[in-house]
Amino acid sequence: MWATVLAVLAFIVAPLAVVVASSFTATGYLAFPPEGFSLEWYGAAARNSTFVDSFLTSLQLALAVAAICALVSIPASYAIARHPGRTATLLEQVFLSPLMLPAVVFGLGLLFVLSALGYRGTFVGGLLGHVIIASPFVIRSVLAGFRDMDPHLEDAAMSLGASRLRAFLTVTLPSVLGSAMSGLVFAFVISFDEAVVTLFLTGPSFETLPVTIFTYVQYSNDPTIAAVSTVLIAISFVLVALTMRSPKDSDDR
Amino acid sequence: MTAVVPDASRAGSRKAKGSAYQPVGRGTFLLLLTPLLLVFAFGFAYPLLTVGRFAFDRFESAVGQIPAWSTEQFSAILGTEVYRDLLVRTLLLALVTTLVSILICYPLALAITRGPRRLRGILMALTLMPMLTSVVVKTFGWTVLLSREGFLQGVLDSLGIPVQLLFTPLGVVIGLVHTYMPFMALSLVAALARIDRRTEEAATSLGSGPLGVFFKVTLPQTRNGLAAGMVLTFVTSMSALVTPQLLGGGRVNTLVTVIYTQATSAQNWPLASALGLVLLAITFLILLLNSVVMGRGSRN
Numbered sequence: 001m002w003a004t005v006l007a008v009l010a011f012i013v014a015p016l017a018v019v020v021a022s023s024f025t026a027t028g029y030l031a032f033p034p035e036g037f038s039l040e041w042y043g044a045a046a047r048n049s050t051f052v053d054s055f056l057t058s059l060q061l062a063l064a065v066a067a068i069c070a071l072v073s074i075p076a077s078y079a080i081a082r083h084p085g086r087t088a089t090l091l092e093q094v095f096l097s098p099l100m101l102p103a104v105v106f107g108l109g110l111l112f113v114l115s116a117l118g119y120r121g122t123f124v125g126g127l128l129g130h131v132i133i134a135s136p137f138v139i140r141s142v143l144a145g146f147r148d149m150d151p152h153l154e155d156a157a158m159s160l161g162a163s164r165l166r167a168f169l170t171v172t173l174p175s176v177l178g179s180a181m182s183g184l185v186f187a188f189v190i191s192f193d194e195a196v197v198t199l200f201l202t203g204p205s206f207e208t209l210p211v212t213i214f215t216y217v218q219y220s221n222d223p224t225i226a227a228v229s230t231v232l233i234a235i236s237f238v239l240v241a242l243t244m245r246s247p248k249d250s251d252d253r
Numbered sequence: 254m255t256a257v258v259p260d261a262s263r264a265g266s267r268k269a270k271g272s273a274y275q276p277v278g279r280g281t282f283l284l285l286l287t288p289l290l291l292v293f294a295f296g297f298a299y300p301l302l303t304v305g306r307f308a309f310d311r312f313e314s315a316v317g318q319i320p321a322w323s324t325e326q327f328s329a330i331l332g333t334e335v336y337r338d339l340l341v342r343t344l345l346l347a348l349v350t351t352l353v354s355i356l357i358c359y360p361l362a363l364a365i366t367r368g369p370r371r372l373r374g375i376l377m378a379l380t381l382m383p384m385l386t387s388v389v390v391k392t393f394g395w396t397v398l399l400s401r402e403g404f405l406q407g408v409l410d411s412l413g414i415p416v417q418l419l420f421t422p423l424g425v426v427i428g429l430v431h432t433y434m435p436f437m438a439l440s441l442v443a444a445l446a447r448i449d450r451r452t453e454e455a456a457t458s459l460g461s462g463p464l465g466v467f468f469k470v471t472l473p474q475t476r477n478g479l480a481a482g483m484v485l486t487f488v489t490s491m492s493a494l495v496t497p498q499l500l501g502g503g504r505v506n507t508l509v510t511v512i513y514t515q516a517t518s519a520q521n522w523p524l525a526s527a528l529g530l531v532l533l534a535i536t537f538l539i540l541l542l543n544s545v546v547m548g549r550g551s552r553n
Contacts, residue, residue: 075285083279102529113299195494
């Protein structure tokens with residue numbers, strides 16, 4: 001059995017290892033196993049304005065997605081958690097439904113709607129699509145936080161004279177900070193890595209890094225994509241590693 | 254016996270917690286929900302309804318999209334051999350992906366749940382690794398490995414096996430399995446972790462061999478996890494766009510790649526919408542079937 005497990009692990013790691021390894025190749029074309037060692041493709045990526053622009057677009061988009069998800073999803077999750085009933089259950093299912101729906105169908109619909117309004121290929125259009133896709137991750141995480149926290153804290157604050165708003169801001173919100181942060185980091189990563197819906201919404205003035213890589217892979221055999229992809233892998237890994245630590249931190253407090 | 258006591262007390266405290274929350278009033282409830290509801294109404298419901306509406310429009314290449322209430326697109330999809338083949342190929346690719354995922358995830362899940370304790374965390378992290386990487390990057394890695402000059406193709410060629418990997422259904426299945434197997438692995442890990450190992454010990458002490466124990470005791474007990482993993486893997490791999498597009502190179506089309514090309518290059522939105530509804534219908538059918546079967550299973 002262990003031979004099989006090792007083979008499966010090799011299968012899992014292989015494509016990522018190939019990307020990282022071939023980004024350091026000294027040849028002028030993608031090669032695996034790589035020949036020689038060189039950092040020149042990272043330099044080439046940094047000088048390539050298409051990659052740099054896409055990277056900056058992806059970064060701004062993912063930050064905006066996380067910010068908007070926080071603004072609209074945290075209040076809604078609080079409402080659902082503190083007003084249980086049939087309406088709340090139904091709304092929860094609706095807000096989580098983008099997780100099960102085929103992303104292409106959603107991307108297609110958004111393409112139609114945004115085209116009709118003249119917003120196809122714009123940052124705002126992409127932002128709307130990404131907020132819908134990323135918000136379920138924030139809602140799921142924050143909802144669990146609101147449901148699992150000690151209810152006596154909120155109750156005590158309010159019976160000592162704090163308004164609901166003040167109790168929310170000074171007591172409730174700080175105690176779900178851990179789950180909110182991990183939800184928002186996930187929203188960032190989902191947006192930063194998203195390709196399917198974005199492929200429907202992209203245009204000359206709005207292109208994210210995964211879309212640029214998608215296009216380059218089809219037409220080019222240049223190790224610069226390997227360098228850019230390695231950067232993308234590194235960012236996702238570092239961010240997810242951070243969220244894996246944060247629940248432990250909040251337990252310590 | 255000792256394990257039961259803290260469990261019961263925790264359940265009790267959670268119940269007490271539930272009643273101690275101060276519920277918000279109806280007005281506040283609506284006010285807090287309004288921003289997200291607006292985003293979903295405009296950004297989610299409206300686009301999906303538009304897909305539903307456009308699917309019944311007509312399309313003529315000289316004129317473009319013609320508003321109508323016609324079933325032209327659906328009769329074209331169900332009545333033309335090209336689209337029937339497309340449908341069959343899409344379902345077959347998803348099915349093969351699901352079956353291969355079971356075969357490679359079962360040993361992995363066994364290793365994660367029953368292997369040496371020190372290895373479990375590492376194995377789990379490695380299993381989840383594909384989930385943390387953009388599908389574009391993973392698939393790019395496969396294009397390098399599977400290409401004509403690539404490492405794997407080289408191995409096959411030197412062994413004299415006349416099989417091409419990139420731009421073939423085989424290459425697409427390799428990419429799909431890699432992208433969607435974490436769902437299967439997670440479901441199986443959860444199912445295996447719930448098994449009472451004493452049932453296996455009992456079977457062994459009653460004279461069953463290791464294979465008998467596995468097929469008659471272990472495997473049947475993971476039935477529900479297996480079903481959940483199969484549904485998730487099937488539904489998600491059927492909806493994949495990036496993998497068949499990049500590894501199929503236009504030569505392996507699925508429902509989804511055709512939706513994409515019809516929407517973006519051919520500009521035939523009614524056909525793309527109708528294909529989208531077909532995909533949606535298959536997805537719902539599978540989820541419905543699963544919930545009916547699972548419901549019956551848990552009642553027994």
